[in-house]
Amino acid sequence: MRSTRRSTRRTARRTARRTAAVFAGAAVVLALPAGSAFADSPAVPVTQPTKPQVKPTAEVRAYVTAVRLADGSVAKVYKVGDNHFEADVFAGSTKPDTLVGKGGAVAYGRSNGLHAVLQPNGTVTSWVEGGERPKPVGKESSVRFTMPDGRIAKLVDGPDGKRVEISTPKGNSLGTIDLKHPGTHYDGWTYELVQDGKRVKFLVIDGKGGGNSWVYDFGGKLIGKYTVVAP
Known part of the structure; x- marks a missing residue:
């Protein structure tokens, strides 16, 4: 009976020592400053979302008509967009002028005595210096x-x-x-x-x-x- 009691005491003492060691290790971990557990972890950069780049849409010149001007030259009219017309003036093979009308504005051009007007609706009127100036279309x-x-x-x-x-x-x-x-x-x-x-x-x-x-x-x-x- 004595040997059994001694064996039981030794086993209890060993278990107590092991339990104390475990609690001591846990106490060391808990005693570390906040964040120390991640001190050796590499920092992860925060990536900001990138905005997609919008490329500007190229303007397309749509041919509308050709108009014979007062001096015999020709104006080729193009529609580029809403309220945006352009007229290339040709004297033979040369292009002395381009009239550009945007936002409902009237565009004027003058070359060698020729006066040309590009209206907001894309119509073109012209007269030679010293001649009678035409009236706006549709008006009296x-x-x-x-x-x-x-x-x-x-x-x-x-x-x-x-x-x-x-x-x-x-x-x-x-x-x-x-x-x-x-x-x-x-x-x-x-x-x-x-x-x-x-x-x-x-x-x-x-x-x-x-x-x-x-x-x-x-x-x-x-x-x-x-x-x-x-x-």
């Missing part, structure tokens, strides 16, 4: 003035062509003339429209006074006066 313009006989002439230029409305000083209509019906008479006076090349002129002739006449352009400006000399 007019000018009024008093003629030598005291009556009123209203010169109208619009999409349907040029015309003259003749009236009394009080506004009573006496008739209208155009290039299809270019003349009318009233009380000895004659009113006529004359096509002179690319220009249209308005003539007022005093039949009662022997044939004296006045010539106006379509801006209402007096450009000629002719007096008949009595024999």
Whole structure:
């Protein structure tokens, strides 16, 4: 019985010593400063997400039409985008100018006396220096003035062509003339429209006074006066 008790005591003492060693090791680990357990681990860099690079879209010039200009040169019109038109002006094989209209703006060009205008809708108008400037497409313009006989002439230029409305000083209509019906008479006076090349002129002739006449352009400006000399 004594030997059994001694053996039991020795086993208990050994178990106690082992348990104390385990707890001592755990205490050493717990006593380390915070983060020491990862001190030997390599740092992992944080990668920021990269934004995809957006390449600009190349503009494409879509051919629209070719327009013969007042001096015989040609404008080739291209649509590049919304409210963006371009017109390459060619004089033979050379390209003296390119008109660029963006954002609804009107583009102007001038070369060797030629004036060219690119409208926001892609239409092109032109005139030669000293010639009559065309009116905007789709719009009507007019000018009024008093003629030598005291009556009123209203010169109208619009999409349907040029015309003259003749009236009394009080506004009573006496008739209208155009290039299809270019003349009318009233009380000895004659009113006529004359096509002179690319220009249209308005003539007022005093039949009662022997044939004296006045010539106006379509801006209402007096450009000629002719007096008949009595024999």
